Amino acid sequence: MDTTATGTAMLAAMATGEVSAVELTRAHLDAIAGPGAALNAVVVVDPEGALAAAARVDADRAAGRPLGRLAGLPVTVKDSVDAAGLPSSHGRAVDRRVADVDAPTVRRLRAEGCVVLGKTNVPEWLASMHSANGLFGATVNPWDPTRSSGGSSGGASAAVAAGLAVTDLGSDLAGSLRVPASWCGLFGHRPSNGAVSKLGNMPWPTGGLLEPLVSAIGPFARSAADTALVSEVLFGADGLDAAGWQLHLPPARVTRLADARVAVWTDDPDCPVDAETRAAVRGFADRLADAGAVVTELTAPPVGGAVDLELFQRLQAAEVVHGFSADDLAAMAVRAEAGDAVAARYGQSVWSALRDLEAQRAATARWAAVFADVDVVLCPATSRVATSYTPELTAPEHVAVDGRRLPIDTVSDWSRLSSLGRLPATVVPLGPGMRSGLPVGGQLLGAYLDDRTPLAVARLAEEAGLLRFVAPPARSRAAL
Structure with a gap:
C-alpha cells in the first residue's frame, strides 16, 4: 500500500488485517523523516505520542471494542490549530x-x-x-520544489x-485552504461559515x-470520498453553543x-484567470455535461x-x-496615519464593521436566489497554478x-468572492495545466449550509472517473 492511497483504502486494509495502525503510523513517520523531509512540510513531529495512539487503536480492534470512523488514520495538524x-x-x-487542550476540530478527529x-x-x-x-523556513511544493505549496x-x-x-x-479566510489544495492537486472542503x-x-x-464571522476550517484529502467522510466528522456546534445548538445540515x-444542475462562472472584470485554469474548469464542465448534468452559464453572478x-x-x-496585541494595533495605526489604506482597514469603526456584516448577509441572500435554480456553481479556486x-x-x-x-495577493480573489456569501466550497483537482503541467483546481460552490451538495457532486464525479488525485513525483513520497 502506497502512503498516497486514500484514507478509505487504508481503513479497509486495517479492517482486514493487511496492515496495523502501528505499521501504518510507522510508514508515515518514515515518510516524514525520509523523502518528505525535503518539503519542510511537517515542522513538529510527535513519534511517541503517535505510536502510542496507534497502539491503542490496534488494541481496541483486537479486543473487539467499538472503533471510530477514522480509527488508525495518521494525520497532521496545521501549526496554527491547537493540538x-x-x-x-x-x-x-x-x-x-x-496547547493545553485540543481545538474542537482536533478533538473530533482524535475522538x-x-x-x-x-x-x-x-x-x-x-x-x-x-x-x-x-521559525521553520519555507515549505515547497511536492510537484516542483521551486514553487509554493500555497498558504x-x-x-x-x-x-x-x-x-x-x-x-x-x-x-480559510481568503483561500488558505482552497489555494493550497489547488496548487497541490488535492480535494478539500471549505465549509459554510x-x-x-x-x-x-x-x-x-x-x-x-x-x-469567527468570516473564516472557516475544513479538511484536505486525496479523494472526494475521504473529504466527505472527514467533513462529516468535523460538522457540528462546539464550545458554549453546543449546550443548546445542534447542526442539522440538509x-x-x-x-x-444526471440530476445535477451546474452553473459555470469563470469571468469577473477584476479577477482575471489564466488560460490553462480557464481551460481546466471548462473541460470539467464539459465532462459533467457528457455525464448528463445540466450545465449552464452563471451570467449574472450575485x-x-x-x-x-x-x-x-x-x-x-x-x-x-481580533488577534492583534495592543502593540500590533498601535503599529497599524501609525501606518494608517501615514496613508496606508490597507492598514486603515484595521481601525474601522464599529458602525462600519456592522454595516459590512449586513452586506455579507445580503450576499448570502443573493446567492440563495441563484441556488433556487442550480445545485452547484463551478468556478476557479484561484487564478493560476502555483x-x-x-x-x-x-x-x-x-x-x-x-x-x-498583478500583486501576489490577487491569487486569492476568486476565494474572496466566493466566500463573501459564507458559502461551502469543495475543491476538486482538475488535472495538470495544459501549459505548465502543474495541478489546477476548481471549486464547487453550494448554497449556505448546503455543504453536502457540493461534496456529493465531487464524489459522484470521482466515482464516474471525471476527477482523481494524481500523486506528485515519487521523490516526495514513500511506500508502505
Missing part, C-alpha cells in the same frame, strides 16, 4: 505556545481514532500564499499530497470564545450526476468586481484584528495572470 501537548504558532516565535503525527508549516500571521517564516495551509497541503498524512486541516468550529486557532486570542440535493473585493478585504481585516519562490525562498511581490502583472 494538546504540541506547540502552536502562526509563524512567529514571539507568541508560540504549547474518531485519528493518530496525530505532528504539526505543519504556515506563513507568518497566516498572511501569505507562500508558507515560509523565520496559509501550505505545510498541510504538501504533507497530504506527498503521502505524509491522510488528511490535515486548512483554515459556522458549520465547523474554528475555536482554538491562532492568531485568535488564547482561550478565545468567539467564533441532505445532498443530488444523488446522480457578487463580483472591485466593490465586493474591497468589502471582503474590510471583513477580513475586522476578523484578523507561483514560484524567489531565489531567497520568499514570496514574489507580483505574478503573471492572463498576461497581466
Whole structure:
C-alpha cells in the first residue's frame, strides 16, 4: 500500500488485517523523516505520542471494542490549530505556545481514532500564499520544489499530497485552504461559515470564545470520498453553543450526476484567470455535461468586481484584528496615519464593521436566489497554478495572470468572492495545466449550509472517473 492511497483504502486494509495502525503510523513517520523531509512540510513531529495512539487503536480492534470512523488514520495538524501537548504558532516565535487542550476540530478527529503525527508549516500571521517564516523556513511544493505549496495551509497541503498524512486541516479566510489544495492537486472542503468550529486557532486570542464571522476550517484529502467522510466528522456546534445548538445540515440535493444542475462562472472584470485554469474548469464542465448534468452559464453572478473585493478585504481585516496585541494595533495605526489604506482597514469603526456584516448577509441572500435554480456553481479556486519562490525562498511581490502583472495577493480573489456569501466550497483537482503541467483546481460552490451538495457532486464525479488525485513525483513520497 502506497502512503498516497486514500484514507478509505487504508481503513479497509486495517479492517482486514493487511496492515496495523502501528505499521501504518510507522510508514508515515518514515515518510516524514525520509523523502518528505525535503518539503519542510511537517515542522513538529510527535513519534511517541503517535505510536502510542496507534497502539491503542490496534488494541481496541483486537479486543473487539467499538472503533471510530477514522480509527488508525495518521494525520497532521496545521501549526496554527491547537493540538494538546504540541506547540502552536502562526509563524512567529514571539507568541508560540504549547496547547493545553485540543481545538474542537482536533478533538473530533482524535475522538474518531485519528493518530496525530505532528504539526505543519504556515506563513507568518497566516498572511501569505507562500508558507515560509523565520521559525521553520519555507515549505515547497511536492510537484516542483521551486514553487509554493500555497498558504496559509501550505505545510498541510504538501504533507497530504506527498503521502505524509491522510488528511490535515486548512483554515480559510481568503483561500488558505482552497489555494493550497489547488496548487497541490488535492480535494478539500471549505465549509459554510459556522458549520465547523474554528475555536482554538491562532492568531485568535488564547482561550478565545468567539467564533469567527468570516473564516472557516475544513479538511484536505486525496479523494472526494475521504473529504466527505472527514467533513462529516468535523460538522457540528462546539464550545458554549453546543449546550443548546445542534447542526442539522440538509441532505445532498443530488444523488446522480444526471440530476445535477451546474452553473459555470469563470469571468469577473477584476479577477482575471489564466488560460490553462480557464481551460481546466471548462473541460470539467464539459465532462459533467457528457455525464448528463445540466450545465449552464452563471451570467449574472450575485457578487463580483472591485466593490465586493474591497468589502471582503474590510471583513477580513475586522476578523484578523481580533488577534492583534495592543502593540500590533498601535503599529497599524501609525501606518494608517501615514496613508496606508490597507492598514486603515484595521481601525474601522464599529458602525462600519456592522454595516459590512449586513452586506455579507445580503450576499448570502443573493446567492440563495441563484441556488433556487442550480445545485452547484463551478468556478476557479484561484487564478493560476502555483507561483514560484524567489531565489531567497520568499514570496514574489507580483505574478503573471492572463498576461497581466498583478500583486501576489490577487491569487486569492476568486476565494474572496466566493466566500463573501459564507458559502461551502469543495475543491476538486482538475488535472495538470495544459501549459505548465502543474495541478489546477476548481471549486464547487453550494448554497449556505448546503455543504453536502457540493461534496456529493465531487464524489459522484470521482466515482464516474471525471476527477482523481494524481500523486506528485515519487521523490516526495514513500511506500508502505
